[in-house]
Amino acid sequence: MSLILKRLSQFTDFGPRLFWVLVFAFVVITTPVQSFAGNLKVQDIRVGVHASATRFVVELNDNVEPRIFGLPDPFRVVIDLPEVDFDLEEERIGDGAGQILKLRYGLFRPGTSRFVLDLKSPSKVTKKFVLKPSGGKPWRLVIDLEPTSRADFVVSMRPNAGDNPSPVTRVPVPSAPRQKIKPVVVVDAGHGGVDPGAIGVSGVYEKKIALDYAREVVRLLRVADKYEVIMTRDRDVFLPLRERVRVSRAAGADLFLSLHANTHPKRSTSGFSVYTLSDRASDKEAAALAALENKSDVIGGVNLGGYSDDVQNILIDFAQAKTNELSVEFARDILVEKVKNSASLLTRPWRSAGFAVLKAPDVPSVLVELGYISNPQEERLLLTGSHRRKLCAAIVNAVDAYFKTKQSAAL
Ligand SMILES: [Zn+2]
Numbered sequence: 001m002s003l004i005l006k007r008l009s010q011f012t013d014f015g016p017r018l019f020w021v022l023v024f025a026f027v028v029i030t031t032p033v034q035s036f037a038g039n040l041k042v043q044d045i046r047v048g049v050h051a052s053a054t055r056f057v058v059e060l061n062d063n064v065e066p067r068i069f070g071l072p073d074p075f076r077v078v079i080d081l082p083e084v085d086f087d088l089e090e091e092r093i094g095d096g097a098g099q100i101l102k103l104r105y106g107l108f109r110p111g112t113s114r115f116v117l118d119l120k121s122p123s124k125v126t127k128k129f130v131l132k133p134s135g136g137k138p139w140r141l142v143i144d145l146e147p148t149s150r151a152d153f154v155v156s157m158r159p160n161a162g163d164n165p166s167p168v169t170r171v172p173v174p175s176a177p178r179q180k181i182k183p184v185v186v187v188d189a190g191h192g193g194v195d196p197g198a199i200g201v202s203g204v205y206e207k208k209i210a211l212d213y214a215r216e217v218v219r220l221l222r223v224a225d226k227y228e229v230i231m232t233r234d235r236d237v238f239l240p241l242r243e244r245v246r247v248s249r250a251a252g253a254d255l256f257l258s259l260h261a262n263t264h265p266k267r268s269t270s271g272f273s274v275y276t277l278s279d280r281a282s283d284k285e286a287a288a289l290a291a292l293e294n295k296s297d298v299i300g301g302v303n304l305g306g307y308s309d310d311v312q313n314i315l316i317d318f319a320q321a322k323t324n325e326l327s328v329e330f331a332r333d334i335l336v337e338k339v340k341n342s343a344s345l346l347t348r349p350w351r352s353a354g355f356a357v358l359k360a361p362d363v364p365s366v367l368v369e370l371g372y373i374s375n376p377q378e379e380r381l382l383l384t385g386s387h388r389r390k391l392c393a394a395i396v397n398a399v400d401a402y403f404k405t406k407q408s409a410a411l
Pocket of ligand 1: 190191197198206260261293
């Protein structure tokens with residue numbers, strides 16, 4: 001820029017004032033608007049318990065106008081802000097006090113960041129205000145919560161009429177070509193954004209491991225250019241389970257892989273496992289896992305409205321039974337075989353239960369639990385690049401082997 005200014009000054013015979021007008025115009029024209037505003041940042045989060053109220057304070061670098069509403073069953077308060085960076089000294093997910101059992105935060109969809117406060121009992125917002133910077137403190141959003149009845153919560157905390165509380169991210173999906181040349185593989189990184197998934201012994205989030213492994217699987221799948229590969233998410237953003245299923249179907253997927261990391265109350269439990277859909281769980285642990293994984297939408301603060309039954313009641317019809325045979329073939333006969341030399345396996349590494357994300361009736365779908373982040377050794381292993389590359393290569397080998405059997409069957 002200095003070179004341009006020098007030239008401008010050489011060619012400007014109208015005196016210094018016009019020169020500076022030109023300089024100013026140049027700066028205004030070439031500077032993007034965002035750089036004046038900067039990124040909105042959350043700098044600290046505090047929960048204080050007072051005699052009658054629980055006070056939730058968010059420190060920010062600028063003023064905000066939050067949107068706040070409540071969701072019942074379980075009772076939650078949702079606070080939506082414009083997209084912010086969570087610029088915190090330490091993670092605060094899971095913290096709570098007073099009426100707040102646990103808090104979560106993260107990107108809900110591009111342009112909107114979200115706090116979800118799980119409540120001990122129905123509570124309503126009795127005060128909400130923003131304090132300007134003073135006494136060395138930045139902007140503060142202050143929200144007071146006080147216990148109330150269920151009936152009052154449902155009425156006073158409901159989202160504004162006509163205001164859809166949870167328009168969710170919709171992933172653009174290329175429409176399935178009529179005559180597909182390459183098999184379509186959809187890779188789904190579990191959880192994301194305001195839903196951290198399980199939390200490991202060292203504090204690592206399942207959503208991060210899922211995304212790291214999904215990216216590696218996608219990278220490897222694309223190497224040979226044999227597949228059309230689609231990711232449901234490629235950043236730290238929340239996606240409802242139904243949206244993941246929609247992406248899989250809209251893409252005309254031939255295989256759907258949902259990647260996760262598991263936890264177990266017993267720290268010694270470890271190993272890779274893979275799950276397919278069934279209306280009767282193979283065992284109690286698989287049923288408990290499905291119930292946990294199916295909670296993602298509740299955790300994300302999505303108003304389940306008319307589709308909670310849809311998520312919870314999984315009935316497998318005839319078409320789905322055919323699809324399910326393929327899912328089982330991939331999971332039990334191929335994936336487990338390919339992975340066993342690259343990772344330790346859980347006992348009975350293939351199991352089944354009612355996972356909502358595996359519900360696409362026409363897409364063979366599996367949910368992979370890469371390992372247990374509740375096991376200190378396995379958590380550490382899952383975070384190493386060498387294990388990630390090895391395990392993802394085995395998963396991609398399984399995908400190759402699966403489509404090889406399909407192609408030879410088609411000949
Ligand atoms: Zn998960």
